[in-house]
Amino acid sequence: MECLDLTGLACPMPLIKLKKYLAETAGQSRPFLVSVSDRGALKDIPAFCLQKGLACQLVSDNVPIQFQIHG
Amino acid sequence: MHTQPHSDSLPAQFSIIHSKGTLDWAYATFILASSAAVMDKRVELFFSFYGLQCLLKDTRGLKVSPLGRPDMIIRSPHGPDWFKRIDWNRALPGMVWTLPGMATLVTHGFKKQMARQGQMPIAELRALCLELGVKMTACQMTVDLFGFEADDFIDGIEFAGAPTYFVHTPENQSLFI
Numbered sequence: 001m002e003c004l005d006l007t008g009l010a011c012p013m014p015l016i017k018l019k020k021y022l023a024e025t026a027g028q029s030r031p032f033l034v035s036v037s038d039r040g041a042l043k044d045i046p047a048f049c050l051q052k053g054l055a056c057q058l059v060s061d062n063v064p065i066q067f068q069i070h071g
Numbered sequence: 072m073h074t075q076p077h078s079d080s081l082p083a084q085f086s087i088i089h090s091k092g093t094l095d096w097a098y099a100t101f102i103l104a105s106s107a108a109v110m111d112k113r114v115e116l117f118f119s120f121y122g123l124q125c126l127l128k129d130t131r132g133l134k135v136s137p138l139g140r141p142d143m144i145i146r147s148p149h150g151p152d153w154f155k156r157i158d159w160n161r162a163l164p165g166m167v168w169t170l171p172g173m174a175t176l177v178t179h180g181f182k183k184q185m186a187r188q189g190q191m192p193i194a195e196l197r198a199l200c201l202e203l204g205v206k207m208t209a210c211q212m213t214v215d216l217f218g219f220e221a222d223d224f225i226d227g228i229e230f231a232g233a234p235t236y237f238v239h240t241p242e243n244q245s246l247f248i
Contacts (some may be wrong), residue, residue, distance in 0.1 A: 012109055
């Protein structure tokens with residue numbers, strides 16, 4: 001599964017990069033993984049996905065925090 | 072000089088009146104603005120008084136100084152962990168910050184700390200905000216008050232007075248920084 005590595009980035013950069021990635025891959029409905037080190041992203045990424053209507057599942061809550069996202 | 076009001080007539084959903092010309096508060100505003108933009112809010116920033124510093128092409132005027140700032144938390148970006156945990160604004164007497172070069176030293180440390188945190192340099196973060204569609208307006212009255220020229224400012228911003236800001240901004244969720 002493809003993994004978007006957003007570790008080392010601070011708020012709100014992980015979301016900005018995730019949004020850009022979603023725009024670039026629009027139309028593809030493959031699930032992908034996102035890795036982040038920003039601990040605020042633990043709440044922010046699910047909040048962003050909720051707003052965008054994306055399914056978001058926490059895979060690991062230890063740094064690097066990992067989510068599986070599905071459009 | 073840009074004299075046209077924003078072409079898109081939809082009012083902003085989140086706005087900040089930014090009045091401070093120091094690096095720390097510039098980060099606060101641009102981070103909030105980019106966060107709001109990424110969450111699909113239309114964002115309007117109005118820069119007035121010393122906040123104009125945040126829109127200048129030359130960002131070297133954006134500094135931090137603990138002088139008269141008991142709220143500041145100053146950590147060293149270098150050294151062992153116990154050393155990096157010291158808040159130098161508490162540990163040292165205030166008069167230390169009056170010594171020549173202190174603002175430069177603390178600004179250097181602050182920039183290092185932000186970079187280590189994963190934040191980009193302020194000019195890049197500002198450019199990113201514009202790219203995300205954040206609208207920025209420089210208060211014309213204070214531009215004139217301080218003798219700035221339109222050419223001193225970055226491209227992509229507007230010049231207008233506070234009345235225009237009020238036309239473009241929401242009825243709720245405005246901040247003053």
